[in-house]
Amino acid sequence: MRQLKRxxxxxxxxxxxxxxxxxxxxxxxHVTAGDAALATVxxxxxxxxxxxxxxxxxxxxxxxxxxxxxxxxxxxxxxxxLGESYQQRVPVASAIGEQLGETVQLALSAAxxxxxxxVGTAVLTARRRPWIRSAASGTELVLTSFxxxxxxxVLLIVFSFPAGWFPVSGNDGVSALVLPTFxxxxxxxxxxxxxxxxxxxxxxxxxxxxxxxxxxxRDAAVRLRHALRHxxxxxxxxxxxxxxxxxxxxxxxxxxxxxxxxxQLMLTATTTKDIPLVLGxxxxxxxxxxxxxxxxxxxxxxxDPRVVTA
Amino acid sequence: xRFLLSTRLLAASVAIGALAACGSGGGINPASADxxxxxxxxxxxxxxxxxxxxxxxxxxxxxxxxxxxxAISSDVEQIFGRILTDNLIYLDTEGNPGPWxxxxxxxxxxxxxxxxxxxxxxxxxxxxxxxxxxxVANFEHMLDPDTRSPLAGPYIAPYESxxxxxxxxxxxxxxxxxxxxxxxxxxxxxGLLSPKAIKxxxxxxxxxxxxxxGPFVLTGYTKTQGATFTKRAGYDWGPPQLGxxxxxxxxxxxxxxVGQDAVRFNSLVSNQYQATGYVPAQNASxxxxxxxxxxxxxxxxxLPYTIEFNTSRAPFDDLAIxxxxxxxxxxxxxxxxxxxxxxxxxxxxVDRVTKxxxxxxxxxxxxxxxANELLDKAGWTGRDAEGYRTKDGKTLLVQWPVAQTATIxxxxxxxxxxxxxxxxxxxxxxxxxxxxxxxxxNGDYDLSAGVWHTNTPDxxxxxxxxxxxxxxxxxxQNTSRISDAQLDGWxxxxxxxxxxxKLTELYGNAQQxxxxxxxxxxxxxxxxxxxxxxxxxxxxxxTSHGTPYFAYxxxxx
Numbered sequence: 001m002r003q004l005k006r007x008x009x010x011x012x013x014x015x016x017x018x019x020x021x022x023x024x025x026x027x028x029x030h031v032t033a034g035d036a037a038l039a040t041v042x043x044x045x046x047x048x049x050x051x052x053x054x055x056x057x058x059x060x061x062x063x064x065x066x067x068x069x070x071x072x073x074x075x076x077x078x079x080x081x082l083g084e085s086y087q088q089r090v091p092v093a094s095a096i097g098e099q100l101g102e103t104v105q106l107a108l109s110a111a112x113x114x115x116x117x118x119v120g121t122a123v124l125t126a127r128r129r130p131w132i133r134s135a136a137s138g139t140e141l142v143l144t145s146f147x148x149x150x151x152x153x154v155l156l157i158v159f160s161f162p163a164g165w166f167p168v169s170g171n172d173g174v175s176a177l178v179l180p181t182f183x184x185x186x187x188x189x190x191x192x193x194x195x196x197x198x199x200x201x202x203x204x205x206x207x208x209x210x211x212x213x214x215x216x217x218r219d220a221a222v223r224l225r226h227a228l229r230h231x232x233x234x235x236x237x238x239x240x241x242x243x244x245x246x247x248x249x250x251x252x253x254x255x256x257x258x259x260x261x262x263x264q265l266m267l268t269a270t271t272t273k274d275i276p277l278v279l280g281x282x283x284x285x286x287x288x289x290x291x292x293x294x295x296x297x298x299x300x301x302x303x304d305p306r307v308v309t310a
Numbered sequence: 311x312r313f314l315l316s317t318r319l320l321a322a323s324v325a326i327g328a329l330a331a332c333g334s335g336g337g338i339n340p341a342s343a344d345x346x347x348x349x350x351x352x353x354x355x356x357x358x359x360x361x362x363x364x365x366x367x368x369x370x371x372x373x374x375x376x377x378x379x380x381a382i383s384s385d386v387e388q389i390f391g392r393i394l395t396d397n398l399i400y401l402d403t404e405g406n407p408g409p410w411x412x413x414x415x416x417x418x419x420x421x422x423x424x425x426x427x428x429x430x431x432x433x434x435x436x437x438x439x440x441x442x443x444x445x446v447a448n449f450e451h452m453l454d455p456d457t458r459s460p461l462a463g464p465y466i467a468p469y470e471s472x473x474x475x476x477x478x479x480x481x482x483x484x485x486x487x488x489x490x491x492x493x494x495x496x497x498x499x500x501g502l503l504s505p506k507a508i509k510x511x512x513x514x515x516x517x518x519x520x521x522x523x524g525p526f527v528l529t530g531y532t533k534t535q536g537a538t539f540t541k542r543a544g545y546d547w548g549p550p551q552l553g554x555x556x557x558x559x560x561x562x563x564x565x566x567x568v569g570q571d572a573v574r575f576n577s578l579v580s581n582q583y584q585a586t587g588y589v590p591a592q593n594a595s596x597x598x599x600x601x602x603x604x605x606x607x608x609x610x611x612x613l614p615y616t617i618e619f620n621t622s623r624a625p626f627d628d629l630a631i632x633x634x635x636x637x638x639x640x641x642x643x644x645x646x647x648x649x650x651x652x653x654x655x656x657x658x659x660v661d662r663v664t665k666x667x668x669x670x671x672x673x674x675x676x677x678x679x680x681a682n683e684l685l686d687k688a689g690w691t692g693r694d695a696e697g698y699r700t701k702d703g704k705t706l707l708v709q710w711p712v713a714q715t716a717t718i719x720x721x722x723x724x725x726x727x728x729x730x731x732x733x734x735x736x737x738x739x740x741x742x743x744x745x746x747x748x749x750x751x752n753g754d755y756d757l758s759a760g761v762w763h764t765n766t767p768d769x770x771x772x773x774x775x776x777x778x779x780x781x782x783x784x785x786x787q788n789t790s791r792i793s794d795a796q797l798d799g800w801x802x803x804x805x806x807x808x809x810x811x812k813l814t815e816l817y818g819n820a821q822q823x824x825x826x827x828x829x830x831x832x833x834x835x836x837x838x839x840x841x842x843x844x845x846x847x848x849x850x851x852x853t854s855h856g857t858p859y860f861a862y863x864x865x866x867x
Binding site for chain 1 (some may be wrong): 375376383384385391455456457458459460461463464465513514517518532533534566567568569570572573576580671714742743745747748751762770782783784785786787
């Protein structure tokens, strides 16, 4: 019962987050300079007539007062209508839906690679000789502080341009997924592995590890069976960070590798002030956060009832 | 923080792609700048006997997000139009209107009525017949506000009505004489669509699936990713001047959008694509020295890359300040730096390949001493702490809002540094494209820069007529906001006259007058730089915009 109430509260909070995200983005988009109608039909190479511009304003209600536009937007949102993209002239939901699969594919493969790399590095380097630790954490520091854009270019320069081992761009097949996956995964893996190593090192000093070792358990087994299990909770805790890194990184990675996806969509929409599309992507990203956090909450509650506080 | 920073970088690079699509290109190599290397209508890599089959993989810089030629202004349409649609007119190698789907035409003495005699036996790929009614449906579609036409509609703005004389004879009446009419009908944006598709689709649906009568049919379109075109069986109505007939040799063309310049170039070298547009000028020499690649660099008709002054407000409402600014700029140095030897210095307000280009026009040269004298005379004699000129305690400061991109054109910085020597302070503001567009239309800037390509010298009317100044009624392209009665008179008269001697005089006068008025200063003649695999043969250079035309190209096995 208490569990249910907690979930219900969290769910309500999630809706609040969505409403806040929608409102903030709406306000931000409208207060920043730039006329959406002009941006829609009067770009650099365009010479539209006033009749066209007026039609666009009327079609999108851009001639109404802001509060009216806002209420209208919220009203449509409640009916599940995200509106129509100004630039693409298709419903926002289908514009996102069309790109979603590619981003999910990239995000999942990056998440997998990041976790495997992080766990592997942390397990292999925790409480090792100082130079191994320094080398590992040095590399991690470089990877986390490298802009994703630069990292991707480095990967391209090393693995794609000279030898042509991987395609430079596009969405065709698994080989086209390799470089973008690593571009997206490496910085996340580096951060995760730093956190995991610290955690592992703490756990490895615990008395129960000593007990395990004194029973004659091998080092590898101690690390994998005992220490890692404790440290992995950190990954669950950091799922917010991971999701954030994946969503944010996808924007950059997709652009660099010219991959179709929500990231590219967001970028184009932002520069052209395609308000409904930007709002749609923001809401989508917020919804992903809310759902993930809700799931993490529930999982926590199941693993360890002591965390239930709400 | 890292995320924010990189996103900004990236936003920038996407904007580059978008800009590139709107008309920037490579340049022309002065060494090979003779007519033979860049003649519109020329056939590139013509050796060998054509073989049928194969798919041409083509990479372009940006998705126009809509493939209805009438509904977009993207430069990509110059290629797509020639893949998917046919036009009434095809320009000949001299730039004069020649037949295509219109076999011949008569123009009434008052220049207002055009009678087109149309080709018979042409069909659209959905089975609709090409006839007079189809042409009318197209004109109406271009002018319909629902189409939101940024180019095609405005190009035929003087259109008034049509009368179908018989199924293959169409009489078009214009509101006023408009001699560029035939020229603009040759542009890719005015390619003809199936009247059936126009009638049965919403504008948004037509964006996704336009239907033409061209050598290829659109068979797939994935936004921001690519489009696939398949050979149209039975096609036999290409422009007669090309000297080819029949259907395409290629089985199809796959177009991919690859926004990053470096990525696009390298994926061409690695043979992922057999042709790519908008090769960066810095890669041109690599293309030329690569035996597996063919290089094409064709000047475009229209306004050169020009930096414009906003003449409607201080300080550039003062001719002396405009003259001083130009004198302070070393245009040759700019062209050398940004062109990597691939661009030609502009010499007039239309580029060299434009009809009625006047080689006698004299633009101001680099003369720092004169710049300083002009500014002294205009009263900007004080100096502030940083060494910039002041007058009545105000610094000589000009605002230059430019599009935010990852690799900002070095031109902005170079100009800024050059005019600093004369004591002029240039403030470069990096803005997202939506903001930049708004600032341009509101007249809130001192400098702006860009190109405008059309296939007639009427580009001068589009850029410099008083009519074209953006206002409440229309969003014109006169970004210098220059207004000169004499210039207007010549440009308007040129729109009404068909007499070649008269046109030479009028456009000559207009170019000379612009050199006196200094609404801005042309920097280089823009050209379109393409690279393609040496295995791709018989690429025709389109006479309207200098871009490749693949209808009769073939791939070596």
